[in-house]
Amino acid sequence: MSDTSTIQGTAAGAQEAQFGDYFALLKPRVMSLVVFTALAGLFVAPVAVHPLLAAASILFIAIGAGASGALNMWWDADIDAVMKRTARRPVPAGRISGEAARDVGLGLSILSVMMLGLSANPMAAALLAFTIFFYAVIYTMWLKRATPQNIVIGGAAGAFPPMIGWVVATGHVSLEAALMFALIFIWTPPHFWALALFMKDDYSKAGVPMLTVTHGRRVTRRQVLVYTLLLAALALGIAFSAIGGPVFLATALVLNARFVLGALRLWRRDEVQAGADGYRAEKRFFRQSLYYLFLHFLALMAEAGLDRAGVTLVEGW
């Protein structure tokens, strides 16, 4: 494109993309969760990392996650345009072209992987590269439109950051890293299906095979309960692992009791009841799921902090 056409094209009324639009391509809200969980993984690991290298590594993990978000927005622009929740994203809104989103995504993917390799180690960089590939190709391009199990398997992409954080510090994957991965992996289905229960028109309009659309809402409510029970068992199990402890156990007991009760409430309700109160229980369960993950990881960090300070709350734990 020549300078002349750029000037004329934009002067003719097309919206000029601002810096904030490019930033929005990186899904800042998802990035904030990635920053937090990666930081938790790094902090919980038993190896100290230079603070500046730790901060830089977290930044590059976040940029890698953002890059996969941009690739997702490029590929899914047609779906995003149909759904109310996503219609105002920069690509469907016409502020950034699909090609530009793709180029930003690819460029930042390469940059973030290379820089993580420099600031941390090759293993962490390889895991980040795999995470981007998993989210952009396996989830976005393949599973999302192909199977109602899309978010179950796709949830793995969101589960990698704490594992990468751990690998930044230690250089290898271990059981503790796998446990943190599993916590987010099992948490994702109830979190997303609760959202799908009250955003019901969106996914069916876009033709995304969400479980609510393909198997019905009764099955979805049952699946939410099944995954919540699995999640509770896992969370309580983590309390007795090397990264757990009494603080984590107390946190997990309270949060999982509430979460299981919430899932039971959703399971008992039908669409008439849910419709009558505007999906109040479903919305509450979804909000609760956000606190659930945040507080569990905070408890893991508290355990690591107490450990480093030499504080023992329960003798022999």
Next chain:
Amino acid sequence: MALGRDHELHTRRRSRNLGVGLVLGAFVLIVFGITIAKLSSGQMMEAFDHTIRPSLAEQDK
């Protein structure tokens, strides 16, 4: 087509250009910081420079 310094295009793209500039500046600082952190933690940064030097020779057992 020559653009005047105060062409309307510049005003429209000011936020974008400013953002890109700041990001590039931050990137330079980060790379510098990483280098200093790696060096100060004692990691080897010595590359092969096509001449023989004592550190390349095998140590006597």
